[in-house]
Amino acid sequence: MRIGLGQSGISDGDGGGAASRTPDAAHPETPRPDTDVHGGIVKWFDVTRGFGFLVADDPAIGDILIHFSVLQDHGRRSLPEGARVVCETVRRDRGLQASAILSIDLSDVVEPVRPRGGGDRIDRLKAVADAGPFEPVAVKWFNRLKGYGFLIRDAQPGDVFVHMETLRRAGIEEVEPDDRMQARIVEGDKGPLAVAIERNDG
Numbered sequence: 001m002r003i004g005l006g007q008s009g010i011s012d013g014d015g016g017g018a019a020s021r022t023p024d025a026a027h028p029e030t031p032r033p034d035t036d037v038h039g040g041i042v043k044w045f046d047v048t049r050g051f052g053f054l055v056a057d058d059p060a061i062g063d064i065l066i067h068f069s070v071l072q073d074h075g076r077r078s079l080p081e082g083a084r085v086v087c088e089t090v091r092r093d094r095g096l097q098a099s100a101i102l103s104i105d106l107s108d109v110v111e112p113v114r115p116r117g118g119g120d121r122i123d124r125l126k127a128v129a130d131a132g133p134f135e136p137v138a139v140k141w142f143n144r145l146k147g148y149g150f151l152i153r154d155a156q157p158g159d160v161f162v163h164m165e166t167l168r169r170a171g172i173e174e175v176e177p178d179d180r181m182q183a184r185i186v187e188g189d190k191g192p193l194a195v196a197i198e199r200n201d202g
Contacts, residue, residue, distance in 0.1 A: 035099060039086040040064055041108075041145055047078045054085055054098070055145045064089055065097040074101055080109040081147045081164075108146065131184040131195050139179040149175070151183060151194055160185055162194040170197050 038056050043063060045052025054064040064087065068077045079085065084105040087098040135155055142149030142162070150159040160183065167175065175181075184196040 035088050035090055037086065037102065038064060038089050038096065039084065041147075042066075042079045042081050042083045042085060043145075043147065044081055045079045050077070052079060054087075056096075062095050065092075065095065066101075067097070070098050070101050074104060076104075079104070080106065082109040084108065131186040134182040134184055134196075134198065136200065137181050137183045137194070137197075139175045139177055139181065141177055142175050151181070153185075153192075158192060160192040160194050161188065161190075162197065166194055166197055170199075172197065172199065 038054075038058065038061065040054030040056040043053045043055045045066070050068040052066050054066060056062065056064050066079065066085070066087070070087070071077060071079065084107075085098075086102045088100040088102065089096040090099045135153060137151040137153055137160060140150040140152045140159060144164070147164040149162055151162050153160060162183070167173070180200040182198050182200050183194040185192050186195050187193070
């Protein structure tokens with residue numbers, strides 16, 4: 001069953017690119033008859049505002065807007081970063097918007113930090129409080145489309161997961177392999193996770 005789009009029109013926002021397109025339930029647009037199927041990786045999804053964007057497999061088409069209304073048939077109101085989605089799309093004035101979700105693959109999602117005893121997601125401040133002191137690390141690799149990558153510790157072997165949001169909080173927009181940094185690391189369910197990071201100015 002296809003979800004209707006009466007609640008997912010797009011306003012002009014600030015007139016910018018994909019990230020400025022905002023669903024506006026008060027001014028829905030009528031989808032054009034041309035539809036297509038595209039796949040991509042969830043770039044981000046704002047649960048409060050009820051929408052997010054896919055980085056499409058085909059870079060020529062730009063980002064694809066996803067409104068929470070098309071997720072309801074899948075029992076969801078949001079999507080985690082890193083999820084792979086295949087969807088039907090319609091062309092709006094400012095780009096593509098998902099009109100129906102065909103599949104959701106969660107195998108590469110960015111996993112939240114969880115307490116050692118299980119349970120709900122813990123907030124970032126608690127994760128930082130549980131982490132060790134800053135220690136030297138180097139970038140192993142980082143994929144901006146997926147929104148995450150891995151670091152290598154100087155002091156011990158093993159990869160350390162790092163999320164794009166952790167870099168953004170430190171004011172770091174770009175990283176390259178072998179870049180030197182310092183990170184505070186906590187043990188996640190699937191291994192070490194960097195919860196705070198800074199450039200190594202030394």
